[in-house]
Amino acid sequence: MNKGKGTAKVLFVVTSCDVKGDTGIPTGFNLSEVTHPLEKLEESGVIVNIASIKGGKAPLDGLEDFNDPVNAKYWADTDFRNALENTLKLDDVKAGDYDAIFFAGGHGTMWDFADSPAVLRLVPEFYESGKIVSAVCHGPAALVNVKLSNGSYLVAGKNVAAFTNGEEEEVQSTNVVPFLLEDALIGHGANYKHSSNWSNNIAIDGKLITGQNPQSAASVGLAIVKALKINTDGNADSKPAVTPDFISSVSPALSKYTVEKLVGEVWERPGLSKHDRCIVSISSLIARNHTVGMPHYFSKALENGVTPGELSEIITHLAFYSGWPNAFSAVGIAKELFAGKGILQAELPSTDPLRLDKKEALPGDENRLRFIQQSIAPMSEGFAKYTNELLYGEVWLRSGLSSRSRSLATVCAMIAAGDIQFLGLYMDRAVQHGINKEEMDEVLTQLAFYVGWPKIVSATLVVKEVYEGIGK
Structure with a gap:
């Protein structure tokens, strides 16, 4: 035949x-x-x-x-x-x-x-x-x-x-x-x-x-x-949206630091997998709506073990933490990338995937629920409803992304946006999802190059308290 x-x-x-x-x-x-x-x-x-x-x-x-x-x-x-x-x-x-x-x-x-x-x-x-x-x-x-x-x-x-x-x-x-x-x-x-x-x-x-x-x-x-x-x-190698030569035409020093320090050192540090480093970077880009870097880093993520389904879930998840407009910008970039690589819709998580076990995905969620009911619901019943039923009742339980990766993306997006008021609560959950102190050290180090030193100084103080409080 x-x-x-x-x-x-x-x-x-x-x-x-x-x-x-x-x-x-x-x-x-x-x-x-x-x-x-x-x-x-x-x-x-x-x-x-x-x-x-x-x-x-x-x-x-x-x-x-x-x-x-x-x-x-x-x-x-x-x-x-x-x-x-x-x-x-x-x-x-x-x-x-x-x-x-x-x-x-x-x-x-x-x-x-x-x-x-x-x-x-x-x-x-x-x-x-x-x-x-x-x-x-x-x-x-x-x-x-x-x-x-x-x-x-x-x-x-x-x-x-x-x-x-x-x-x-x-x-x-x-x-x-x-x-x-x-x-x-x-x-x-x-x-x-x-x-x-x-x-x-x-x-x-x-x-x-x-x-x-x-x-x-x-x-x-x-x-x-x-x-x-x-x-x-064969696969065409992804190329950075901004090349070293392009950078050097304006700032030779920045080009040198990019090649030698960011790419040559930070990305090669052993304390965090390339898969997780990609989640750190793409989450920070989505949170800040930095579309110039998205084509390169989305492609880099797929080349380093982040599946199309995981990228899809990260964009969906961060719509709730960085806003629908930022997510739509990311969708536009990812759509072109998926088309170029022949990625099929069937590879992506469905609209109604199986749910993760809530106790494992959201440990200690009763404290969050109590806060929402006591402090948020009296002022905004609608916001409380969608927080409890949609964000925590559906999105955090979707099986297309592990709880650990979901926590990592959330924490990185919050740090990138400078939203540290409730960072401690999300860090507590990240710790319970298995992100240890050494890995978080690397997350903060990498994020500094993508979101700026001042944001990392502020976030580090919160993260430090969380890990120091373990076991107390």
Whole structure:
């Protein structure tokens, strides 16, 4: 089934399991999770072969929607039907023949993907040779038990999306499947990307691309196309909006300090990760509406482990602390960046993601609530309402950004804006979210170059009191 005209080749893998365990209930692969990504790949000239665990005829799961025009188009295609009747046996496949591997879903995968010797052999070969590993819906069952050559699980520390426990419950299969995919991935260290049931949601972590459900299948296909293009063409390096030569034309000394001290020393100090340094910088830029630096630093953030979803959440969050106009300015810059890098909307947090546990996200929130009710509500009932119900009832609980990163962004924005009256309260929460004194030392050091020395002097006195008060 070589409809593609290009040189890139992708291997699709489907299940060979046609019954759900010992229940007698028929199952197989989900048709739309094959056809929708296949359409995106073939439109881009990619050659696709289809394999299954056992080879030969691949079973459908019986949930086919032939009113779906993409399904109908491929079901009427003789070559496609023939490929499903005569799938390659996965044991016979060589990773060297392909640029990417994609695991389609369907409940059958839950019985024959996770412990397949062929899967456990092939996936590390693809991944460790820099090739794309992708899956959708129940397809990530193939990733659950995969270990890399260093003995670690492939999914450990990676952003992963897959069929949720809630979706499994909705289709009444919680007690049918041999394990819950969400729990298994989290159990092996995945950073599980939550979204509401049946929403288009994908996670991209380097060469690992995963999607949550059938609604995400086309987006996974587009993401594979994008990744294949990156493999071929490479990434253009981001360039600072203001170059050293540009600065030197007016201030040679400032250019020297920028290159030698800010870039050469501060950004390389070991006390804070590059990921967190990027959050520090972009939060300060958004808080002060400094759009000149946003293109460079937003791009730098994506290059240093800040995901598009995290950047999206930071902009949303800081709308409440720096104002909607500042957030809109950041949206305009990020929109151009996302378009240039081919970042899909499905990579971003949904409007209604799963919520974090409130006790963990907002420790000691009863003190804040008491203050709002006693001091704010009598004067402004509306402000109190939106503070409690929207900012703290929704925004702080969104799962698209860790509580630690959310606290870091908030504290940096407050310092950047000179809002230190309640900085101590937010610092208390930041400490409870795991930001230690040594890390805060680096945060203040870096912020000095972006917001000015006077603001850091004022903020340091507040931060010092917070850490000195720990344990008292």
